[in-house]
Amino acid sequence: MVTVIDYVLRKNQEGEVFFSLILNGGITVLRSKKTGSYYATSQKCSIPSTFDERTCKSLIGEKIRGSIQKQPCDPYEFADKETGETIELSHRWVYLPEGASMEEAIFEGTPQAAIA
Numbered sequence: 001m002v003t004v005i006d007y008v009l010r011k012n013q014e015g016e017v018f019f020s021l022i023l024n025g026g027i028t029v030l031r032s033k034k035t036g037s038y039y040a041t042s043q044k045c046s047i048p049s050t051f052d053e054r055t056c057k058s059l060i061g062e063k064i065r066g067s068i069q070k071q072p073c074d075p076y077e078f079a080d081k082e083t084g085e086t087i088e089l090s091h092r093w094v095y096l097p098e099g100a101s102m103e104e105a106i107f108e109g110t111p112q113a114a115i116a
Contacts, residue, residue: 001026001063002095007056008046019056020046023095025068043068045093065098 006022025043032039045068049056075090 002066002068004059004062004064005044006060007049007051007053009053010048018048019051019053020048021051021056021059022046023064023068025093043070043093045095047095064095066096066100067098068093069096 002023002025004021005024007019008022009017010020011017023045025045027040027042029038029040031037051059070091071094072090073092075088077086078089079086
């Protein structure tokens with residue numbers, strides 16, 4: 001299960017505005033590669049919606065069946081807002097509905113010519 005924790009206003013390439021829901025996958029405990037100490041973290045992602053702002057606001061706290069999974073992607077730079085450090089990442093976090101596979105998430109919306 002994931003939880004809707006917020007929403008944001010976004011603009012698509014055509015300049016049209018829409019709201020994305022911010023999802024949280026819950027707490028995960030990991031071990032630091034540098035220190036060996038354990039720490040708590042959570043994965044977040046966003047998904048576009050067709051909802052107006054009032055509906056998005058009412059959905060905060062709502063649970064949705066599914067999970068947030070790591071998806072490989074082309075490398076990109078990411079700036080940590082707290083430390084200012086810039087790192088290169090080659091993954092992103094995506095929402096997977098219950099019963100969906102990572103392959104569906106990777107190829108969904110990709111033109112078939114690009115897959116072949």
